[in-house]
Amino acid sequence: xxxxxxxxxxxxxxxxxxxxxxxxxxxxxxxxxxxxxxxxxxxxxxxxxxxxxxxxxxxxxxxxxxxxxxxxxxxxxxxxxxxxxxxxxxxxxxxxxxxxxxxxxxxxxxxxxxxxxxxxxxxxxxxxxxxxxxxxxxxxxxxxxxxxxxxxxxxxxxxxxxxxxxxxxxxxxxxxxxxxxxxxxxxxxxxxxxxxxxxxxxxxxxxxxxxxxxxxxxxxxxxxxxxxxxxxxxxxxxxxxxxxxxxxxxxxxxxxxxxxxxxxxxxxxxxxxxxxxxxxxxxxxxxxxxxxxxxxxxxxxxxxxxxxxxxxxxxxxxxxxxxxxxxxxxxxxxxxxxxxxxxxxxxxxxxxxxxxxxxxxxxxxxxxxxxxxxxxxxxxxxxxxxxxxxx
Amino acid sequence: xxxxxxxxxxxxxxxxxxxxxxxxxxxxxxxxxxxxxxxxxxxxxxxxxxxxxxxxxxxxxxxxxxxxxxxxxxxxxxxxxxxxxxxxxxxxxxxxxxxxxxxxxxxxxxxxxxxxxxxxxxxxxxxxxxxxxxxxxxxxxxxxxxxxxxxxxxxxxxxxxxxxxxxxxxxxxxxxxxxxxxxxxxxxxxxxxxxxxxxxxxxxxxxxxxxxxxxxxxxxxxxxxxxxxxxxxxxxxxxxxxxxxxxxxxxxxxxxxxxxxxxxxxxxxxxxxxxxxxxxxxxxxxxxxxxxxxxxxxxxxxxxxxxxxxxxxxxxxxxxxxxxxxxxxxxxxxxxxxxxxxxxxxxxxxxxxxxxxxxxxxxxxxxxxxxxxxxxxxxxxxxxxxxxxxxxxxxxxxxxxxxxxxxxxxxxxxxxxxxxxxxxxxxxxxxxxxxxxxxxxxxxxxxxxxxxxxxxxxxxxxxxxxxxxxxxxxxxxxxxxxxxx
Numbered sequence: 016x017x018x019x020x021x022x023x024x025x026x027x028x029x030x031x032x033x034x035x036x037x038x039x040x041x042x043x044x045x046x047x048x049x050x051x052x053x054x055x056x057x058x059x060x061x062x063x064x065x066x067x068x069x070x071x072x073x074x075x076x077x078x079x080x081x082x083x084x085x086x087x088x089x090x091x092x093x094x095x096x097x098x099x100x101x102x103x104x105x106x107x108x109x110x111x112x113x114x115x116x117x118x119x120x121x122x123x124x125x126x127x128x129x130x131x132x133x134x135x136x137x138x139x140x141x142x143x144x145x146x147x148x149x150x151x152x153x154x155x156x157x158x159x160x161x162x163x164x165x166x167x168x169x170x171x172x173x174x175x176x177x178x179x180x181x182x183x184x185x186x187x188x189x190x191x192x193x194x195x196x197x198x199x200x201x202x203x204x205x206x207x208x209x210x211x212x213x214x215x216x217x218x219x220x221x222x223x224x225x226x227x228x229x230x231x232x233x234x235x236x237x238x239x240x241x242x243x244x245x246x247x248x249x250x251x252x253x254x255x256x257x258x259x260x261x262x263x264x265x266x267x268x269x270x271x272x273x274x275x276x277x278x279x280x281x282x283x284x285x286x287x288x289x290x291x292x293x294x295x296x297x298x299x300x301x302x303x304x305x306x307x308x309x310x311x312x313x314x315x316x317x318x319x320x321x322x323x324x325x326x327x328x329x330x331x332x333x334x335x336x337x338x339x340x341x342x343x344x345x346x347x348x349x350x351x352x353x354x355x356x357x358x359x360x361x362x363x364x365x366x367x368x369x370x371x372x373x374x375x376x377x378x379x380x381x382x383x384x385x386x387x388x389x390x391x392x393x394x395x396x397x398x399x400x401x402x403x404x405x406x
Numbered sequence: 407x408x409x410x411x412x413x414x415x416x417x418x419x420x421x422x423x424x425x426x427x428x429x430x431x432x433x434x435x436x437x438x439x440x441x442x443x444x445x446x447x448x449x450x451x452x453x454x455x456x457x458x459x460x461x462x463x464x465x466x467x468x469x470x471x472x473x474x475x476x477x478x479x480x481x482x483x484x485x486x487x488x489x490x491x492x493x494x495x496x497x498x499x500x501x502x503x504x505x506x507x508x509x510x511x512x513x514x515x516x517x518x519x520x521x522x523x524x525x526x527x528x529x530x531x532x533x534x535x536x537x538x539x540x541x542x543x544x545x546x547x548x549x550x551x552x553x554x555x556x557x558x559x560x561x562x563x564x565x566x567x568x569x570x571x572x573x574x575x576x577x578x579x580x581x582x583x584x585x586x587x588x589x590x591x592x593x594x595x596x597x598x599x600x601x602x603x604x605x606x607x608x609x610x611x612x613x614x615x616x617x618x619x620x621x622x623x624x625x626x627x628x629x630x631x632x633x634x635x636x637x638x639x640x641x642x643x644x645x646x647x648x649x650x651x652x653x654x655x656x657x658x659x660x661x662x663x664x665x666x667x668x669x670x671x672x673x674x675x676x677x678x679x680x681x682x683x684x685x686x687x688x689x690x691x692x693x694x695x696x697x698x699x700x701x702x703x704x705x706x707x708x709x710x711x712x713x714x715x716x717x718x719x720x721x722x723x724x725x726x727x728x729x730x731x732x733x734x735x736x737x738x739x740x741x742x743x744x745x746x747x748x749x750x751x752x753x754x755x756x757x758x759x760x761x762x763x764x765x766x767x768x769x770x771x772x773x774x775x776x777x778x779x780x781x782x783x784x785x786x787x788x789x790x791x792x793x794x795x796x797x798x799x800x801x802x803x804x805x806x807x808x809x810x811x812x813x814x815x816x817x818x819x820x821x822x823x824x825x826x827x828x829x830x831x832x833x834x835x836x837x838x839x840x841x842x843x844x845x846x847x848x849x850x851x852x853x854x855x856x857x858x859x860x861x862x863x864x865x866x867x868x869x870x871x872x873x874x875x876x877x878x879x880x881x882x883x884x885x886x887x888x889x890x891x
Contacts, residue, residue: 037681038681038682038683038684039681039683040683083712083715083716084708084711084712084715085715086715086719087719105719105720105721139708163741244677246673246674246677247673303677303678303681304674304677304678
């Protein structure tokens with residue numbers, strides 16, 4: 016029931032990330048060709064590239080959008096040890112006619128001494144804050160005190176994780192009951208520190224982030240991590256992409272004494288674990304209402320996971336890397352009719368249209384690098400799944 | 407029971423749409439058979455034809471029955487050509503002289519190709535055969551074969567898929583989907599589901615919308631009970647039903663639905679509504695209304711902020727200001743007010759006068775905004791020659807510290823024309839106040855970023871002002887000291 020649409024991305028090398036903006040009408044892709052491209056969805060439903068520019072002097076690993084309250088703002092991070100913030104400026108009228116827009120660099124964050132592997136904006140209720148994580152195991156949290164001036168960012172926190180970091184995720188909850196919380200995933204093969212997911216929590220008293228939890232059962236390299244939307248629940252849900260798909264439930268435990276300092280203690284439960292990809296899982300992404308999780312893996316498939324009212328999770332749809340559905344996927348037929356789905360597939364390779372292209376030293380097996388954002392806009396009845404196909 | 411009947415009629419309507427959905431989306435029918443399914447579906451829901459046909463055939467003289475032609479045409483519209491032939495044969499036996507035309511029609515109906523998905527014929531072969539038959543029907547029309555009998559002529563036009571003729575039969579069709587299916591039967595019998603969507607859109611004004619609208623208005627009358635419909639035991643049904651409604655009627659039905667969901671309804675709505683793309687101001691306002699009705703203040707603020715920011719980016723200051731006011735965002739309102747004032751300083755005039763003149767209590771959102779509003783009021787009073795009121799306002803802007811220091815020179819310069827008037831406008835006291843403002847301004851630290859040229863201009867202005875103020879003071883003292891005789 017999924018309708019796959021192929022978009023020839025025209026990147027000259029592997030695409031590492033693709034990200035929807037808040038409303039699902041714009042998209043950004045980044046690549047080893049050191050550039051970022053911005054795509055806009057027209058009234059006819061077609062995606063058009065409205066900007067393409069060189070952003071770094073190394074592979075660009077991730078790209079992410081700020082909340083539209085802050086304007087049209089992107090952040091990117093790269094192997095060149097930097098992260099950058101970009102803002103779209105309203106161009107000349109003839110640019111608009113040609114359907115092009117311009118993005119200018121507002122700031123470069125150069126504190127990292129190693130490749131910056133992820134960049135994410137914090138939830139908007141925390142202000143305009145940007146977070147990066149690096150291969151040297153440091154998570155940095157920056158803030159722009161004046162939201163109208165994107166060129167001034169100050170480094171507010173540096174968290175040393177002791178393990179090479181690969182991904183970060185903020186808990187989106189804006190409830191006062193939940194202090195700011197960030198999850199950090201590591202792809203380090205170090206066996207001394209076996210827990211590859213760490214949760215840090217902000218402490219109002221010390222004004223610092225302190226480690227609240229390490230998920231010791233996650234011992235394999237973690238490629239992606241994402242908190243589910245909170246929905247006003249007391250507990251938190253975290254999805255992890257590692258050698259399989261894992262969903263954890265973190266239940267805050269009541270503090271023993273009223274004025275006990277230190278981070279919240281959690282009861283950690285495994286809600287689900289799926290090895291259906293039968294290979295490394297690279298990305299996980301929740302829909303807006305945290306009812307659906309999408310994952311992508313080295314088996315070249317995108318899978319959708321849904322829980323019933325009794326919290327039993329199961330697969331509700333499978334898509335191949337080329338966009339074709341997989342037969343015999345159980346409830347796929349029924350539930351994938353929830354929306355008119357649009358799965359956009361980004362193809363790598365400047366010349367070949369519609370085929371996977373081998374690049375660099377990667378293996379010949381097609382593998383999907385990311386789902387990126389699954390933005391299921393329920394009101395329009397559409398499910399958008401983005402993933403980039405690369406080999 | 408009337409409520410029950412209403413309930414039943416709604417259920418029937420829903421069943422109808424459900425069947426359509428099933429045909430369109432669920433059943434992975436083999437190629438070419440979509441239309442057959444649709445025909446079945448139409449026949450299922452338009453069963454009155456059979457009753458009428460029976461009535462006609464069982465009458466003494468079927469060919470003279472008043473519903474005779476209606477029945478024949480109805481049968482043709484439903485693609486039931488063999489039955490139509492059967493009824494037509496009653497007519498043919500009567501009129502010997504026109505039997506040849508009836509025979510001709512009989513042949514046309516008899517030879518109409520109907521695709522058999524289980525047969526050996528491929529779609530391509532069928533298509534060729536169908537086109538051939540279609541051309542034959544068309545030839546009959548061109549040759550005026552059926553000119554002698556308008557009913558047969560009508561039927562022939564239907565067979566070639568003539569839109570106007572089919573539309574003329576709307577009494578017999580009675581629904582948009584019947585019209586659609588009939589038209590497809592006689593123009594594109596091999597249609598596939600994706601094309602159907604296009605046709606549905608093109609041929610009627612949002613037909614699905616119309617029927618859903620009907621459902622919705624009916625449902626609203628039955629009030630809360632209709633949520634029971636969502637708990638049918640078929641997962642498929644629920645999802646497709648919701649899909650259609652949400653797709654088309656989010657702002658009507660989905661919002662209501664979320665309102666009634668006990669546990670997560672509100673949260674779901676909050677999360678969904680902030681993601682609605684705010685393509686136009688009109689859409690934003692619509693979404694805002696939903697939020698305001700439910701006191702979703704954070705979503706209201708967020709949407710207004712997004713719109714304000716967008717307007718500012720596009721240099722539409724008036725729009726940006728309205729949205730900031732609606733968002734109750736004092737900081738942003740201050741920023742935009744500053745921009746307005748900058749523009750005024752650069753261009754010498756205000757934009758968006760309508761907005762500025764009608765701020766009302768919203769002016770109090772931020773100090774800068776208050777100043778902007780009052781400053782504009784000063785200009786308005788001056789323009790209306792209400793000089794003493796304008797003077798009083800101007801002075802109060804400085805003395806009440808509403809005006810930022812950076813703009814005092816501008817305000818004092820604005821006072822010049824008032825000071826130069828023939829008659830005395832500023833009183834002695836007011837003049838003294840203006841003088842002290844000027845001195846306060848000059849006693850402040852020099853702006854180091856000023857160029858020599860700027861400094862010269864500043865000191866020239868100051869001299870001019872001092873002179874004007876002194877002259878005014880003199881005149882004012884004289885005026886106030888004079889006893890009126």
